Amino acid sequence: MESRVSRWSNHRTRRIVLFAAAVVVLIVTMVAAFFYHRGNGTLTIEDARTGEQYGSWKLHVGDTFSVGFIHSVNKSPVTDHYELRRDGIYVVKTVYYGFGAGVQTELEDGQKLEYGEDGSMIITGFDRRMDDLIYFVGTVSDHTLVINEKESVSLRDLCGRNSMVRFVWKL
DSSP states (O other), X not given: OHHHHHHHHHHHHHHHHHHHHHHHHHHHHHHHHHHHHHOEEXXXXXXXXXXXXXEEEEEEXXXXXXXXXXXXXTOOEEEEEXXXXXXXXXXXXXXXXXXXXXXOXXXXXXXXXXXXXXXXXXXXXXXXXXXXXXXEOOSSSOOEEEETTTEXXXXXXXXXXXXXXXXXXXX
16 A cells, blocks of 8 residues: 555655646746847947957847937938848938939838928838948947947947947947
8 A cells, every 4th residue: 555655755756846847948038038038149340440449338139229319411411220130230210301423312112201290201110130230430420339229329439439349230
């Protein structure tokens, strides 16, 4: 009789241990999947010629940044908006206030033009990976980096006038 109880007890204990182990594995998998999906990475600004690093920020897949500047020809603000994805930096939107050399004048397939309350022209629907995102930091006016619509950084102060800077995203 005692051996039957021991076997039953051992069988029950084994089932509880296996169930607990399965729960732990499930929790660990869910946490790992969350962090994998979120994707911790680094956005870096470097000198496009030498690779010298000017600054870096710990960000996540799905985070955004923008680069704003005054257009050199029409002297009006332009802001390019980007999203960080697993496979790179994607331009998603541009906002500008006047036409000039180098400003988009025609829409491509999938793009949409809207007008902001402030008179801005907003083009969305780019969804284009920027394999080599380079800016020339202004001499007359500054370029401003804004991260997640919160942190604002003067590229002139960070990198210097006339710097050719590359944005690099690494997971």
